Amino acid sequence: MWWLRVVCVSFALLATATTRAQEPVVTCRSCNSVGTFPCSKHGKDLGLEADPMVRRCSVAIECKVCGGALKVDCRQCRRPDVEAALAERQGLLREWLERQRVAVDDAVGHRTLVHLETTHCDLVCGIKPLMVGKVKFDTHQLAHLYGQRIEELRERFRTAFELTDDELPGRLRVYMFRDGKEHGVIGPRETGMGTAGSIGLKQMGPEFVYSMWQDPRSLADDEQLHRNIVHNVTHLLLSQMLPMRWIGNRSHGWLDEGIAHWFEDQVTGRCLNYCFEEVLVIPGSGWKNGKWRTPVRVMVDEGTLPSFAALSTKNTDQLTFEEHAASFAYVDFLLTTQGGAKFRDLVRAAKQGQATRDALQTIYQWNPLTIEAPFQAWVRATYPPPGR
Numbered sequence: 001m002w003w004l005r006v007v008c009v010s011f012a013l014l015a016t017a018t019t020r021a022q023e024p025v026v027t028c029r030s031c032n033s034v035g036t037f038p039c040s041k042h043g044k045d046l047g048l049e050a051d052p053m054v055r056r057c058s059v060a061i062e063c064k065v066c067g068g069a070l071k072v073d074c075r076q077c078r079r080p081d082v083e084a085a086l087a088e089r090q091g092l093l094r095e096w097l098e099r100q101r102v103a104v105d106d107a108v109g110h111r112t113l114v115h116l117e118t119t120h121c122d123l124v125c126g127i128k129p130l131m132v133g134k135v136k137f138d139t140h141q142l143a144h145l146y147g148q149r150i151e152e153l154r155e156r157f158r159t160a161f162e163l164t165d166d167e168l169p170g171r172l173r174v175y176m177f178r179d180g181k182e183h184g185v186i187g188p189r190e191t192g193m194g195t196a197g198s199i200g201l202k203q204m205g206p207e208f209v210y211s212m213w214q215d216p217r218s219l220a221d222d223e224q225l226h227r228n229i230v231h232n233v234t235h236l237l238l239s240q241m242l243p244m245r246w247i248g249n250r251s252h253g254w255l256d257e258g259i260a261h262w263f264e265d266q267v268t269g270r271c272l273n274y275c276f277e278e279v280l281v282i283p284g285s286g287w288k289n290g291k292w293r294t295p296v297r298v299m300v301d302e303g304t305l306p307s308f309a310a311l312s313t314k315n316t317d318q319l320t321f322e323e324h325a326a327s328f329a330y331v332d333f334l335l336t337t338q339g340g341a342k343f344r345d346l347v348r349a350a351k352q353g354q355a356t357r358d359a360l361q362t363i364y365q366w367n368p369l370t371i372e373a374p375f376q377a378w379v380r381a382t383y384p385p386p387g388r
Contacts, residue, residue, distance in 0.1 A: 028077035035079030039066035048144040058115040068093040108182040114143040121172040161344040175211040183213035204239035204246040231273035234260040245351045248316035258327030287321040296329045297383035309368035312356035
């Protein structure tokens with residue numbers, strides 16, 4: 001009878017399932033059934049490569065054992081799915097590195113540059129070994145250090161202006177070369193600008209690129225190099241911030257340079273970078289040794305500080321040294337006393353074509369004349385006078 005056959009089949013299936021459930025699970029004692037081991041050939045650098053922000057690193061990819069996957073197959077057990085995924089990963093990494101080598105290394109004549117891809121930045125590094133504090137970092141370690149620093153700067157920027165991650169779309173591309181010849185080849189190609197002996201070149205939209213070389217006269221150590229990267233990458237972030245636009249040539253030089261100086265000061269404690277190299281040939285280009293709060297206080301006390309009305313209509317390349325310092329101080333004042341959200345809205349208004357005087361009135365209820373009294377009172381209360 002049909003119902004009897006159904007019962008028999010049901011008992012047979014139940015018996016099979018019970019038997020399978022009782023079968024012992026075989027575990028690979030070598031890899032604990034994961035199917036892979038961490039690659040042992042990276043030594044102390046494995047921590048650099050395993051950082052969650054690191055997506056790809058040329059030094060890791062050139063490992064003859066793991067090919068950049070940071071894992072090797074377990075020979076004691078069979079995991080076809082794991083083996084296939086590992087092989088696919090290694091193939092994709094090799095293809096990526098070859099594209100990088102052809103595009104950059106072959107253009108400069110040698111395949112020794114370190115290529116690093118982090119969460120938000122594509123970094124090419126050829127910087128010679130440097131002392132970082134009391135430890136000497138080689139080029140590979142410097143690439144990871146500066147990749148981390150750029151990611152930290154981006155997060156600091158995002159937090160200061162109370163932005164969502166989506167409001168800084170796209171990727172940063174940074175080239176750090178050890179000599180001017182390499183920068184002279186890649187910089188103009190990537191930014192569309194000529195070098196003319198320039199230390200650094202930027203493209204601030206639609207792609208966000210900074211190319212520089214380590215001029216020993218001005219970037220001899222890690223502190224100077226770090227400060228340069230902070231200043232110039234801040235310009236990229238400011239231009240990248242929605243709506244994407246560079247405002248330094250739209251009568252908003254005080255914002256363009258003031259913000260870059262502010263982050264330079266926040267991260268490194270000094271402001272020593274200027275974006276137009278013509279400024280650097282003028283005597284006093286290391287104005288007040290980059291420490292600007294006391295000189296700004298002196299100008300306020302003496303009544304010689306540039307007026308905000310004049311300052312707020314200039315382009316970046318029109319600013320004097322005193323106006324660079326004043327721009328930094330006004331940004332410092334607005335961010336410190338009024339918060340990042342309002343300042344973000346001021347920057348957005350400037351990017352949308354509003355004059356500073358109109359945006360200032362709408363957001364802060366000040367105009368270029370009335371902002372000076374509260375600003376100067378704040379400077380007197382917070383910026384140290386000479387001798388302190």
